[in-house]
Amino acid sequence: MKQFIFKSRHFILAFSLIVGSLYLIGCQTDEVTSEEDIITNTESTTSKSIPLNPDFRPPRIPNQFIDDHCVVRLAYLSYLERCPENASVVAYWINVRRTQGFEGLAKGFITSSEASQRWNSRYHSFLNRNNITSSQIHKKVYIAYRGLLLREPDVNGGIYWTNILNTRGILDVARGIGNSPEFRARQSGFPTECSNAANQCTF
Secondary structure, three states: OHHHHHHHHHHHHHHHHHHHHHHHHHHHHHHHHHHHHHHHHHHHHHOOOOOOOOOOOOOOOOOOOOOHHHHHHHHHHHHHOOOOOOHHHHHHHHHHHHHHHHHHHHHHHHOOHHHHHHHHHHHHHHHHHHOOOOOOOOHHHHHHHHHHHOOOOOHHHHHHHHHHHHHHOHHHHHHHHHOOHHHHHHHOOHHHHHHHHHHHOOO
16 A cells, blocks of 8 residues: 555656646747747838848839939929929939939939928928937938838838938938839839829929
8 A cells, every 4th residue: 555655656746747847848939939929020020121231232223114204203203292393404303313323313302402391390290209319310311211212211210221321321321222122112113103293294
């Protein structure tokens, strides 16, 4: 009888140890899974706005998508929210694009006093809503997003490109955003944008 009780106690002790070990392994697996989920979620949140290897080469817009006249119209509509006022300014900006490239045209609009004034109130509203300062996301980066991607910056992306602005300059901001997957996706809609711009604008 004593031997049976002794064996039973050993069996219960061994069983308890096995169950406890399985429980600990299960908890550790859950923690690892949770950490992996956090990493995955973080990567998916930031990957759109923060490229791992930004491309600072001059962006190329295929001619079958868009012609010089449409480039200028879309620049006016995207950066200034209006049409060009006459044929002379269209000719001027076509020349800028042909001599200085995509990024030269973008720089001209991004740094213009009209664009700065046009977006000023919405830029400051954006800063207030996100509790950030102009040193964290510069107004030029905000205008670049509005003109190139047709939206406000996400906070992480805006901070990232403000750092590029401070270290490399506005041309590389325009090149980098112009080579982004989001801007390339916009290109597929350029024929429609060009058609709408031609209907909307006289020049």
